[in-house]
Amino acid sequence: MDPLSYLFSLEHFGIKFGLENITAIVERLGRPDRTFKSVHVAGTNGKGSVTAMVDAALRAAGHRTARYTSPHLTDLSERFVIGGRPVAHDTLVCAAATVRDVVESLRFDGTLGVQPTFFEVTTAVAFELFRRAEGIIKAGVPIVVGPVDPESLSVIARVANERGATLIRATPADAAPFTLGLHGDHQRANAGVAVRLLEQLTARGVGVPSDAVARGLANPEWPGRLDQRRLPDGRELLLDAAHNPAGAAALASYLTAESQRRPLVFAAMRDKDIDGMFRILLPAIGAAVMTRASNPRSADPGMLADSARTIAPALPIAIEPSSTDALAAAWRMSPRIVVAGSIFLLGDVMQQLGLHSY
CATH class of the missing domain: 3.90.190.20 (Mur ligase, C-terminal domain)
Incomplete structure (x- = not known):
């Protein structure tokens, strides 16, 4: 089975909670996830928009970036974006083949007791692809939170306090000085998160001047959203x-x-x-x-x-x-x-x- 067909064959395994599978896979790959620094963007809605704006602003400031999102619209390569463009087909096939071989060896020797899911394996593919991407984020990045309901905010604040993480609130007003390329009033809140996140990166030595922030918010690439x-x-x-x-x-x-x-x-x-x-x-x-x-x-x-x-x-x-x-x-x-x-x-x-x- 060719590497990409192998990936899609895993879709029927659904969702599995826990980190056992992905940890075993990346350990066998040599921990590619530790060769670059990451920003995790979480939430029900707006994750992709925030990621696209931050990615565009970092690139406008001259940084090399890699972006992993899901799902894709028309082609699997859209999930793996390096320097603003989806990875080349041959590059994706090569990384998928590497991960497939690792999974098969882990299944053979009994390390993986169950078949990993499509999402687990594509995440490992992203790590393998991005191990050559330049690191852009310093350690200790705080938590930037956009508009959320009071109950969710309480949980986030409690966990942040337990883990010694600084909690920073972002509002739509934070993006007021900027023109947005993504349509819809809701994008102002997403842009506020992006602006505060970029401020924190700048404070930690990743230079993102205001003109780069403006270009990033005006020209993000995030198709299928208005x-x-x-x-x-x-x-x-x-x-x-x-x-x-x-x-x-x-x-x-x-x-x-x-x-x-x-x-x-x-x-x-x-x-x-x-x-x-x-x-x-x-x-x-x-x-x-x-x-x-x-x-x-x-x-x-x-x-x-x-x-x-x-x-x-x-x-x-x-x-x-x-x-x-x-x-x-x-x-x-x-x-x-x-x-x-x-x-x-x-x-x-x-x-x-x-x-x-x-």
């Missing part, structure tokens, strides 16, 4: 990876500000809070076309339509078996449409239309 695309024939589509109520709220806020309500092409995974998304998103659109993504976890379009009709009985709703048919149906309603609900749906649509993610 991502407006125009086709050669003039038709338009807004691609957004909203896949939970918080993401739906950000998208709905953006759509509500427009003068005309767009038709929505929608698909979602079965395990998502679909009703929660619909309650927020459906009032902001003019019609909906329910479909499925090319992922086995994709919800049945008929079920989506039933849920939507319960929540918005007056909204025109159609059902199409494929994203290709759904796009055609939506464009018959309007030359300007929106596609949302699942990053897998966005990937399908971008491949069908020949749209590039980078």
Whole structure:
């Protein structure tokens, strides 16, 4: 089995909590994760946007960066970005082959009692790819926290205190002096986190002058997030990876500000809070076309339509078996449409239309 096919064969192993597998793999690889310094960006929403802005600002300041995110839109290489560009196919294949061979040897000698997951192995691939990337972050980076609910903040503050970490609050006002390249009011909060994080890096010897911060926030590369695309024939589509109520709220806020309500092409995974998304998103659109993504976890379009009709009985709703048919149906309603609900749906649509993610 070729290395990339091997990676994708692990997807059906799902999610496994614990660090035993990844620790064994990186130990056998020679601890590539210790050859560079890292910043971890965590949270339900906004992780990718913050990461993209920080990455762009660091590169604008002349630093070499590597970025690992998931999932991808159209190509696995999008998860592994070095110097602002996805890694080359051959480079990715080579790293994947190295990790595959290590996993197989660990399985053979009994060190790994269970098969590692897709995420565990792709994380090891990222470490292997990035071991040559220049380190950019000094040790002891504090915790920068954006707007969170009081209960979450209390937990974060307690853990930070227990571990002797400095807690720094970031607000949308921290990004007020800057023009943002990512659309949506919610990006102001994400940018505030990026600004405070970059301030901390500068204080610790990683020079990021204000003009580099400005360029980074104005020109991040993060496709599929309020991502407006125009086709050669003039038709338009807004691609957004909203896949939970918080993401739906950000998208709905953006759509509500427009003068005309767009038709929505929608698909979602079965395990998502679909009703929660619909309650927020459906009032902001003019019609909906329910479909499925090319992922086995994709919800049945008929079920989506039933849920939507319960929540918005007056909204025109159609059902199409494929994203290709759904796009055609939506464009018959309007030359300007929106596609949302699942990053897998966005990937399908971008491949069908020949749209590039980078």
